[in-house]
Amino acid sequence: MFVNSPNEQRRNGRGQGMLRAHNTAAVLHLIWAGNYSRADIARTTGLSRSTVTGIVGGLLQIGVVKESSTQSSGGRPSTLLRVNERVRLLVGIEMGASHISTVLTDLQGNFLSTRSEPVDVQGQPQLALQRMETHIHEMLSELKLNSSALAGIGLAVPCPLTESDVLDLNILPLWRDIRPADQLRARFGVPVMMDNDANLGALAELWWGAGRDVGDFSYIKLATGVGAGQIINGQVYRGSGGIAGEIGHTAIDANGPLCRCGLRGCLEAMVGREALERQVGTDLESLIKNANAGDLASIRAIKNAGTYMGIAVANLLNLMNPARIILGGALTRAGDLLLTPLTQAVEERALFSTVESSRVVLSQIGPQAVAKGAATLVLQAALNDHSLLTPMPALAGAQSEAPQ
Numbered sequence: 001m002f003v004n005s006p007n008e009q010r011r012n013g014r015g016q017g018m019l020r021a022h023n024t025a026a027v028l029h030l031i032w033a034g035n036y037s038r039a040d041i042a043r044t045t046g047l048s049r050s051t052v053t054g055i056v057g058g059l060l061q062i063g064v065v066k067e068s069s070t071q072s073s074g075g076r077p078s079t080l081l082r083v084n085e086r087v088r089l090l091v092g093i094e095m096g097a098s099h100i101s102t103v104l105t106d107l108q109g110n111f112l113s114t115r116s117e118p119v120d121v122q123g124q125p126q127l128a129l130q131r132m133e134t135h136i137h138e139m140l141s142e143l144k145l146n147s148s149a150l151a152g153i154g155l156a157v158p159c160p161l162t163e164s165d166v167l168d169l170n171i172l173p174l175w176r177d178i179r180p181a182d183q184l185r186a187r188f189g190v191p192v193m194m195d196n197d198a199n200l201g202a203l204a205e206l207w208w209g210a211g212r213d214v215g216d217f218s219y220i221k222l223a224t225g226v227g228a229g230q231i232i233n234g235q236v237y238r239g240s241g242g243i244a245g246e247i248g249h250t251a252i253d254a255n256g257p258l259c260r261c262g263l264r265g266c267l268e269a270m271v272g273r274e275a276l277e278r279q280v281g282t283d284l285e286s287l288i289k290n291a292n293a294g295d296l297a298s299i300r301a302i303k304n305a306g307t308y309m310g311i312a313v314a315n316l317l318n319l320m321n322p323a324r325i326i327l328g329g330a331l332t333r334a335g336d337l338l339l340t341p342l343t344q345a346v347e348e349r350a351l352f353s354t355v356e357s358s359r360v361v362l363s364q365i366g367p368q369a370v371a372k373g374a375a376t377l378v379l380q381a382a383l384n385d386h387s388l389l390t391p392m393p394a395l396a397g398a399q400s401e402a403p404q
């Protein structure tokens with residue numbers, strides 16, 4: 001999708017501006033990926049050398065890109081370029097049903113600071129918002145920065161999102177009339193982008209994790225709720241109304257328990273946090289610890305959850321044929337106790353050909369995967385629109401003091 005210089009000359013002013021933005025984004029993506037010289041960029045994009053030189057010059061001037069090292073190819077030295085990973089920083093927040101995790105990263109995804117704490121997000125929306133703001137203030141002041149250092153804030157929420165950025169009131173009834181993205185935007189004066197937690201877990205796997213080398217995979221988050229993020233052709237698939245991936249509300253047992261969504265026998269009603277905690281009478285963390293210590297009731301609960309998950313995964317494989325199923329979320333800390341019955345159920349129920357071409361793996365990014373995915377949402381936007389990475393003098397004095 002690159003347009004060569006002869007076409008550029010035929011465009012009018014507005015068209016040229018859009019074209020330049022498009023070409024700049026293409027160049028910036030390559031430089032971010034690393035180890036490109038101006039000549040490499042021209043070759044890869046099909047843009048003329050002079051167009052590339054002009055775009056790179058502009059990015060160097062505003063400090064988004066820097067020259068790193070010189071290599072010699074065929075006797076001629078060429079300078080490699082890289083993105084200045086600290087020109088702006090990224091904040092990612094995972095708002096779980098019962099916890100908040102916040103990360104501050106540079107543009108290469110390195111964690112500079114992290115926070116995580118249990119918060120009754122469902123029951124206390126104002127407290128939850130206040131804790132998110134405090135996390136951001138603390139992390140910025142740790143690095144002696146204010147919010148003008150941020151390209152933006154990404155926010156992962158534990159429910160499907162429709163176009164209007166309104167939270168699902170079936171899942172978060174007390175969040176009626178509360179717009180967390182608007183509130184954070186007003187507080188910090190930077191762009192705030194929001195998506196569903198499973199979609200952002202999938203995005204993190206695509207950029208940094210077990211999905212880096214495949215274009216089609218499913219990420220399933222097993223926590224309080226059960227949700228899936230679908231990557232199709234390297235893009236998050238959201239469906240026509242933004243609620244694709246609600247694997248937690250596919251039926252596993254027609255006569256199963258009633259689910260919070262009002263349906264019966266949903267996967268989530270059988271393997272979600274509440275269902276498991278009810279079965280064993282402890283919290284999920286103790287359940288996993290007790291199972292690892294050999295407690296039979298705990299082992300049985302995790303084994304059953306693995307089998308139900310395997311049925312759902314088999315259905316997903318038959319429907320979508322993803323190259324990989326990546327499992328994340330608190331329940332995956334049970335490791336093989338969960339994975340062994342899960343893969344067994346998959347092998348029993350999925351078509352042989354789909355099992356052959358797919359692998360079920362655990363997320364390697366760790367407990368901050370979803371928050372990192374939220375930061376990645378901002379990174380993705382910033383590489384497409386580098387104005388998010390340039391200094392904004394008007395906002396340099398944005399509020400940086402800790403809340404009282």
Ligand SMILES: [Zn+2]
Pocket residue numbers: 248249250259260261262263266268269
């Ligand atoms: Zn349900």
